Amino acid sequence: MHEEGYIEVTGGRVSYQKFDNNTGGTPVIILHGGPGSSCYSLQGLKELAKDRPVIFYDQLGCGKSDRPADKSLWRLERFVEELAQVRQALNLDEVHILGHSWGTTLAATYCLTKPSGVKSVIFSSPCLSAPLWEKDQKLNLKKLPIEVQATITRCEESGTTDTREFKEATEVFNKNFVCRLDPFPEWLKQGSQFKNPEVYNIMWGPSEFTVLGNLKEFDCTLRLKEIECPTLYTCGRYDEATPETTQYYSSLTPDSKFLVFENSAHMPYLEEPKGYLHVIGNYLKEIDSY
Incomplete structure (x- = not known):
């Protein structure tokens, strides 16, 4: 069964899809990355519906959801409120949460509000500290050719991150640390229409490498010990969410597991789809069997 529609949340309506084989x-519930991205690239996870209902929703401001002009809506706290409103509207009394990238920022902050009925949380390629993320990207940049490093540094310092040379340098970074599929999937390029750069800029900044937005101080590492449900941390071997930092987060979280996808960067759900679905599906079944 495939159901889709809209849910009223603070600031507008969000688009959702539910896949359920009863x-x-x-x-x-799947929390996509960004901020300001969409569920577009994550659709393969609907395969998990052979064992359970799978719910996607495009967060407000992106995808097929409303795009209100009110810039004050682009705050972490409102996205946490939105997740609670989606759960309530769909009567998700008990739920697993799978967040990817910025979706893990949202998932962790939501879990720290101590909501009832969260059976497990999966942090896929996590960003649980903006300062740590920024530090890791500086280290990742050093693994790239000198001229690519120089271009990115120069464009950031001069505020010319909207130029072609910055875009080309960023593409080199992305091929190493975001998605290593070669060729890069054409259909994935089409997903850019579902993104909202304004949300990303306000919350994160003009580039991946330096956090200038309102998430600049975000860091929940000291509170990870408060997450009470079973937790799985995953990332790719070449992930911008580095294995070292992902394992560090796991070490701070009780009842957590940690796993690296050896042939992936930041999108193991696309780079190693069978392995990713196998790991996630088995983990969810294991938790349900308790």
């Missing part, structure tokens, strides 16, 4: 497993 198999009785606990639903999993």
Whole structure:
């Protein structure tokens, strides 16, 4: 069964999809990356519906959701409120949460509000500290050709991150640390229409490498010990969410597991789809069997 529609949240309506084969497993809700991206690239995770309902929603401001002009809406706290409103509207009394990238920022902050009925949380390629993320990208940049490093540094310092040379330098970074599929999937390029750069700029900044937005101080590492449900941390071997930092987050979280996808960067759900679905599916079934 495939159901889709809109849910009223603070600031507008969000678009959701639900895939359900009536198999009785606990639903999993997918939190996409960004901020200001969409569920577009994550659609392969609907395969998890063979065991449980799978819910996607495009966060407000992107994808097929409303795009209100009110810039004050682009705050972490409102996205946390939105997640609670989506859960309530879809009667998700018990739920697993799978966040990817910025979706893990949202998932962790939501879990720290101590909501009821969260059976597990999966942090896929996590960003749980903006300062640590920024530090890791500086280290990743040093693994690239000198001229690419120089271009990125120069464009950031001069505020010319909207230029072609910055875009080309960023593409080199992306081929190493975001998605290593070669050729890069054509259909993935089409997903850019679902992104909202304004949300990303306000919350993160003009580039991946330096956080200038309102998430600049975000860091929940000291509170990870408060997450009470079973937790799985995953990332790719070449991920911008580095294995070292991802393992560090896991070490701070009780009842957590850690796994690296050896042939992936930041998108193991695309780079190693069978392996990713196998790991996630088995983990969710294991938790449901408790």
